[in-house]
Amino acid sequence: RSGVRFWITDDDGSMMSLFWIVIRQLAEIEAMATSKKVIPREEWEKKLNDVKIRKEDMNKLVMNFLVTEGYVDAAEKFQMESGTEPDIDLATITDRMAVKKAVQCGNVEDAIEKVNDLNPEILDTNPQLFFHLQQQRFIELIRNGKVEEALEFAQEELAPRGEENQSFLEELERTVALLAFEDVSSCPVGGLLDISQRLKTASEVNAAILTSQSREKDPKLPSLLKMLLWAQNQLDEKAVYPRINDLSTAKLEDSAV
Secondary structure, three states: OOOOHHHOOHHHHHHHHHHHHHHHHHHHHOOOOOOOEEOOHHHHHHHHHHOOOOHHHHHHHHHHHHHHHOOHHHHHHHHHHHOOOOOOOHHHHHHHHHHHHHHHOOOHHHHHHHHHHHOOHHHHOOHHHHHHHHHHHHHHHHHOOOHHHHHHHHHHHHHHHHHHOHHHHHHHHHHHHHHHOOOHHHOOOHHHHOHHHHHHHHHHHHHHHHHHOOOOOOOHHHHHHHHHHHHHHHHHOOEEOOEEOOOOOOOEEOOOO
């Protein structure tokens, strides 16, 4: 479908319905014998269809995800196509995303400046976040081959953080170990140079900014999916039924009896 209409599908509604169906089914068969109950597809689909999920609620769930993760363009398009109003001025997301993007691109100093421009108290009251940003600065120096500058930075910035907070020592030692290897890509701590490390730090910054704005730091959709997986795992022990194995499609698949 065009735009962001792909977010709202019948399968999405089935996925939300399935969570509640699984919970109810667990209660129904709790007192049954140890043999697993077999629930035919027709019966399972009827149970799903009997649970009504309002499209407005689905739309709010999607908008919550787009706003929390900072997909401004997608949120604007979704707002126009679905008529769902975000609970925040979308323009305020831009500054938060600028910080996140700076970290993802390795421009940590720029990110720190932008965070302080937004709210200086964010880093003042969150020593762990500040340490992780400084850690990322060190990693970027190593990535760019600035070993001497990295060594000086570790002594002047990272080491004092470890002295101030013992909980940072293990991470500090692991990070500084990058200096001991000529070929950091193959060293035991080389994973710190992966893009995933940048993304992890960027996500932490994003969450801190959201918290400072008195907003939920995590979108609701991933939590809902985790609840669905947990519920299915619980029911797997007691019944054979059509389950969702691929969350991206929410397609029901028959289980082997």
